[in-house]
Amino acid sequence: MFGAIRKESGGTRGASLPNPDEARKTFTWEVAEQMLDGLPGGHLNIAHEAVDRHVAQGHGDQVAIRWLGKSEHHHDITYAELAERTARFANVLMENGLERGDSVFALMGRVPDLYVAALGTLKAGLVFTPLFSAFGPEPIRTRMEIGAAKALVTTETLYRRKIAKWRDEIPSLKLVLIVGEEAPEGCVALDLAMAAEPPDFEIARTLPEDPALIHFTSGTTGRPKGAVHVHKAVLYHAVSGRYALELTPGTIYWCTADPGWVTGTSYGIISPLVNRVTMIVDEAEFDLDRWYSTIQREKVEVWYSAPTAIRMMMRAGDAAAKPYDFSSLRFLASVGEPLNPEAVVWSNRVFGRPFHDNWWQTETGGIMIANLAAQEVRPGSMGKPMPGIEAGIVERTETGLKELGDGEIGELALRPGWPSMMRTYLHEQARYDKCFVDGWYLSGDLAMRDKDGYYWFVGRADDLIKSSGHLVGPFEVESALIEHEAVAEAGVIGVPDETAGEVIKAYVTLNPGFTPGEELEREIRGHARKKLGPAVAPREIVFRNTLPKTRSGKIMRRLLKARELGLPEGDISTLETDET
Ligand code: ATP
Ligand code: MG
Numbered sequence: 370m371f372g373a374i375r376k377e378s379g380g381t382r383g384a385s386l387p388n389p390d391e392a393r394k395t396f397t398w399e400v401a402e403q404m405l406d407g408l409p410g411g412h413l414n415i416a417h418e419a420v421d422r423h424v425a426q427g428h429g430d431q432v433a434i435r436w437l438g439k440s441e442h443h444h445d446i447t448y449a450e451l452a453e454r455t456a457r458f459a460n461v462l463m464e465n466g467l468e469r470g471d472s473v474f475a476l477m478g479r480v481p482d483l484y485v486a487a488l489g490t491l492k493a494g495l496v497f498t499p500l501f502s503a504f505g506p507e508p509i510r511t512r513m514e515i516g517a518a519k520a521l522v523t524t525e526t527l528y529r530r531k532i533a534k535w536r537d538e539i540p541s542l543k544l545v546l547i548v549g550e551e552a553p554e555g556c557v558a559l560d561l562a563m564a565a566e567p568p569d570f571e572i573a574r575t576l577p578e579d580p581a582l583i584h585f586t587s588g589t590t591g592r593p594k595g596a597v598h599v600h601k602a603v604l605y606h607a608v609s610g611r612y613a614l615e616l617t618p619g620t621i622y623w624c625t626a627d628p629g630w631v632t633g634t635s636y637g638i639i640s641p642l643v644n645r646v647t648m649i650v651d652e653a654e655f656d657l658d659r660w661y662s663t664i665q666r667e668k669v670e671v672w673y674s675a676p677t678a679i680r681m682m683m684r685a686g687d688a689a690a691k692p693y694d695f696s697s698l699r700f701l702a703s704v705g706e707p708l709n710p711e712a713v714v715w716s717n718r719v720f721g722r723p724f725h726d727n728w729w730q731t732e733t734g735g736i737m738i739a740n741l742a743a744q745e746v747r748p749g750s751m752g753k754p755m756p757g758i759e760a761g762i763v764e765r766t767e768t769g770l771k772e773l774g775d776g777e778i779g780e781l782a783l784r785p786g787w788p789s790m791m792r793t794y795l796h797e798q799a800r801y802d803k804c805f806v807d808g809w810y811l812s813g814d815l816a817m818r819d820k821d822g823y824y825w826f827v828g829r830a831d832d833l834i835k836s837s838g839h840l841v842g843p844f845e846v847e848s849a850l851i852e853h854e855a856v857a858e859a860g861v862i863g864v865p866d867e868t869a870g871e872v873i874k875a876y877v878t879l880n881p882g883f884t885p886g887e888e889l890e891r892e893i894r895g896h897a898r899k900k901l902g903p904a905v906a907p908r909e910i911v912f913r914n915t916l917p918k919t920r921s922g923k924i925m926r927r928l929l930k931a932r933e934l935g936l937p938e939g940d941i942s943t944l945e946t947d948e949t
Contacts, residue, residue, distance in 0.1 A: 475522045
């Protein structure tokens, strides 16, 4: 066990919620409403809240996006410029015959046009879906079919490589906008089209329940689902950014997620802009020195990242961080996968701040459970439910749900009713309906609440291992494994066994300087046995160069398992790394 981290400096100082436990008791949604502006007649539009109202309130000159191009190229976009560019973009959509509610897809890297397209689409009252630019042609095509894409914004290279061949087979697709001043036949050059449009646009009078975004889930457990989110979600993006990420006007904020993953949209576009921060957008992929120097040079104050990246930094060691000045950092948060306790302790040592874990899903649209600034951090715990969020641990029974008590492991459930909750899975109403039982939303994750109200992640319901009468969550085993100095990452599965039911098998990647071999395997198994006891320690350890992961950086245990058992691989459209 790692000890709790009470923050001596930077924790409570400047915290937006000095007393989170008290705030949980007194919270009402009016707090969130007061953070917004609204449009006349009860209308609400995310783009207005994120961009235009700041300009109207005199903050047009503040930098909204500081874009760091791959090749040392920096470019600042102020709120006023963002308002203007999104207006031009909205005009382009209207000019090309698109209508309210139509679906607009984006396929490009983290370039300014992506952010303009997202907010411009919302401004026009259309529905936005971002895709990872690294997706292959098939995942792009199926998602565009499911979402009935009317328009696509992309680059010429991506268009030629991934779209051109089948473009005519998507009957809904009317308009393809190509970033830049030139476009292949049948497409429109975005820069020219925008230049020809006026720089103002009357923001669509959307209603709070009008669809705004369709976000596909990561596909960790199976076929990705298209979660539909509405404009009202902005209420939750406003308040959760403030409380869970400590975003205040002028904060220098860096979310490392790509908008192809929900984190990169909710907290990489909407929440930060609604809270009027200056956000850093880095076009490049993870690169240790680049990341460290970005924090130092840009004086990043709030940093939102994910366990997969944190483990890469840990793998490079403390020495790699030494030359840099991290004194600007005041709050660090992580999401996407369980954050190993080792990572929290490591970051506290190296950055002088712990990473604050938080838990949520594409479906929930926003952070549900979090370690807040003014709250003791218990390494390995996801934290406590956000103000306004009621969570519970439940068990499915034949007659409905049974609520479990502190210390019991069950499914993590939430009481529906917060603004950023999905409104359906696109074209999969039955799958959506199945998520709700007895007035609870069931997350599909297993967790435990301790007597102080902290929630501890156990595993995804599908990943749970039953070994010799024990229920084992892979996270516990993986966390123990990465405490060993040789282990960088671990993915753990259960393999059928006649006597034990299932035995535990671990796939691990190693830190630099360690060589795979029988001796090391024995040593790591010995370490795990000491930490976990013989029943829960892995029976076998396999060394790999990488673990299979989704594009959002999640270990795909189901794929490790399918391969182990020689079963079909299922939907692997979001698979990123994969090398044995
Ligand atoms: P799919 O639903 O398609 O299988 P996915 O669940 O990975 O994919 P996301 O919505 O991106 O898609 O991820 C949400 C899931 O990520 C959560 O249900 C949980 O399993 C995991 N997760 C997110 N944050 C945390 C966290 N802090 N600790 C543990 N698990 C987390
Ligand atoms: Mg999921």
